[in-house]
Amino acid sequence: MKGKTFQKGITMAKIIVVTSGKGGVGKTTTAAAFSTALALRGYKTVVIDFDVGLRNLDLVMGCERRVVYDLINVINHEGNLNQALIKDKRVENLFILPASQTRNKDALTLEGVTTIIEELKERCDFIVCDSPAGIEHGAMMAMYFADEALIVTNPEVSSVRDSDRIIGMLASKTRRAEQGETPIKEHLLVTRYVPSRVTNGDMMSAEDVQEILAVPLLGVIPESKDILRASNSGMPITLEEKSDAGQAYHDAVARFLGETRPMRFLNVKKHFLSRWLGG
Amino acid sequence: MNVMQTNTSTPAFDLKGSRLTTLVLYFYRTDNTAIAAELKEKVAQAPSVFKQAPVILDLRAICNDQQTLDIPFLIEMLRGYGMLPIGVRGGNPKLNSLALAMGLNLFADLKNERNQTVEQIEDEQTVLSKLPPDAQLVPAKIIEHPVRSGQQIFSTGDLIILSMVSPGAEILAYRHIHVYGPLRGRALAGIQGDSTARIFCQKLEAQLVSIAGQYQINEDLSPALMGKPAQIYLKEEQLCIEPF
Numbered sequence: 001m002k003g004k005t006f007q008k009g010i011t012m013a014k015i016i017v018v019t020s021g022k023g024g025v026g027k028t029t030t031a032a033a034f035s036t037a038l039a040l041r042g043y044k045t046v047v048i049d050f051d052v053g054l055r056n057l058d059l060v061m062g063c064e065r066r067v068v069y070d071l072i073n074v075i076n077h078e079g080n081l082n083q084a085l086i087k088d089k090r091v092e093n094l095f096i097l098p099a100s101q102t103r104n105k106d107a108l109t110l111e112g113v114t115t116i117i118e119e120l121k122e123r124c125d126f127i128v129c130d131s132p133a134g135i136e137h138g139a140m141m142a143m144y145f146a147d148e149a150l151i152v153t154n155p156e157v158s159s160v161r162d163s164d165r166i167i168g169m170l171a172s173k174t175r176r177a178e179q180g181e182t183p184i185k186e187h188l189l190v191t192r193y194v195p196s197r198v199t200n201g202d203m204m205s206a207e208d209v210q211e212i213l214a215v216p217l218l219g220v221i222p223e224s225k226d227i228l229r230a231s232n233s234g235m236p237i238t239l240e241e242k243s244d245a246g247q248a249y250h251d252a253v254a255r256f257l258g259e260t261r262p263m264r265f266l267n268v269k270k271h272f273l274s275r276w277l278g279g
Numbered sequence: 280m281n282v283m284q285t286n287t288s289t290p291a292f293d294l295k296g297s298r299l300t301t302l303v304l305y306f307y308r309t310d311n312t313a314i315a316a317e318l319k320e321k322v323a324q325a326p327s328v329f330k331q332a333p334v335i336l337d338l339r340a341i342c343n344d345q346q347t348l349d350i351p352f353l354i355e356m357l358r359g360y361g362m363l364p365i366g367v368r369g370g371n372p373k374l375n376s377l378a379l380a381m382g383l384n385l386f387a388d389l390k391n392e393r394n395q396t397v398e399q400i401e402d403e404q405t406v407l408s409k410l411p412p413d414a415q416l417v418p419a420k421i422i423e424h425p426v427r428s429g430q431q432i433f434s435t436g437d438l439i440i441l442s443m444v445s446p447g448a449e450i451l452a453y454r455h456i457h458v459y460g461p462l463r464g465r466a467l468a469g470i471q472g473d474s475t476a477r478i479f480c481q482k483l484e485a486q487l488v489s490i491a492g493q494y495q496i497n498e499d500l501s502p503a504l505m506g507k508p509a510q511i512y513l514k515e516e517q518l519c520i521e522p523f
Contacts, residue, residue: 165447212445214442
């Protein structure tokens with residue numbers, strides 16, 4: 001399955017930021033699902049939690065009790081990267097770099113993050129950066145080194161507005177923008193989508209969101225009860241084969257890697273509903 | 280032994296910068312009697328202010344006068360009121376030598392230089408505004424990327440946006456504004472009062488449009504115009520929005 005460009009040791013890792021501006025739209029769920037799906041395909045993947053002070057990724061990834069050293073420890077040279085990286089027990093090639101719960105985001109220095117990214121770049125295929133909400137320092141650090149960005153948006157106006165703001169920052173406040181390189185490749189991921197509510201007119205359609213943000217649509221993740229259950233049990237949703245949300249994330253990862261997949265879960269369909277209800 | 284003691288003892292002095300309020304006496308005439316009378320009146324208003332106050336005599340205005348200012352007389356008078364004349368500035372050689380003879384110092388004429396610079400700048404501005412309008416042409420600013428929420432783009436000439444303007448974004452220009460994508464943010468043309476400025480857009484969904492300070496918000500826009508190509512201009516100080 002491995003693509004030519006990402007063979008270990010041959011090319012530097014691709015850095016992906018998962019960002020949104022607004023909180024609670026599914027950034028951490030996406031970071032966990034996406035990195036797990038990439039690792040399942042054989043890519044060596046590290047997922048970094050940049051939400052210093054509100055550490056969540058390790059919970060969603062089910063490795064909370066194995067955290068000894070964290071991102072800030074590594075930045076402050078209180079531990080090395082190998083000590084801080086947690087190897088996932090279920091998926092080969094998947095590593096988690098947790099955030100610190102006891103510090104604040106000012107502890108994230110640009111020098112420190114640079115050193116970590118540089119070191120990881122030579123050791124893996126993908127680095128997934130889980131951004132904190134907001135447009136402050138932590139979010140800026142998470143996006144600074146990105147090559148590609150997953151913009152996670154809920155189909156409602158305030159989330160769309162905040163995503164628009166973040167996209168503006170991706171184009172102006174990041175390393176690629178500052179050094180005049182090719183801009184960060186942006187991907188739109190619409191989450192918590194309920195096709196029936198779109199039909200009713202309660203919810204913005206994925207098309208509307210895409211039209212307002214003018215960013216290519218990578219995937220639509222349907223609202224699903226599975227996600228809450230999976231998060232609470234520390235299971236990335238892409239490990240749940242039967243879940244439609246998990247399947248939607250797998251589709252999105254496939255498109256991210258250049259495959260063509262039809263958009264599922266966009267419409268209210270009989271077969272979709274029956275499968276959904278039938279579990 | 281002696282050397283060691285010198286090294287370890289406290290220093291003999293410290294050299295530090297300090298600010299001291301100094302009075303500057305600007306002379307406009309050389310008439311002793313008039314100066315004496317005005318000075319007496321001034322001091323009488325608040326004698327304590329002038330006690331021990333260092334004073335500099337500014338001679339710029341009178342340095343070319345035919346009659347020479349009687350510096351020795353003035354110094355004596357100032358000292359009589361308790362003031363401490365410390366120097367002069369802006370004088371000619373004759374005035375300066377009189378001042379030096381009275382034990383005063385000559386201060387550099389910094390302020391004079393600065394005034395000249397300001398005058399020069401003003402002169403240049405006057406020249407610029409007298410030029411025909413064509414000579415003042417400012418190139419248009421062309422933006423090829425979307426203008427996102429929270430971003431602000433400003434042009435001192437025309438502003439041309441080839442992509443969209445998101446809600447929450449703001450575009451401003453001294454002259455016309457052209458938007459070739461959807462206009463969903465705020466667009467303000469002629470912000471320096473140019474009432475001939477216009478806004479042209481392919482898809483009008485703006486939160487606010489304004490020409491030379493006359494504005495209209497989204498709620499007041501006619502629904503028939505929403506999403507349509509339109510131009511916005513001022514006609515007899517009224518904002519007109521017309522479809523193409």
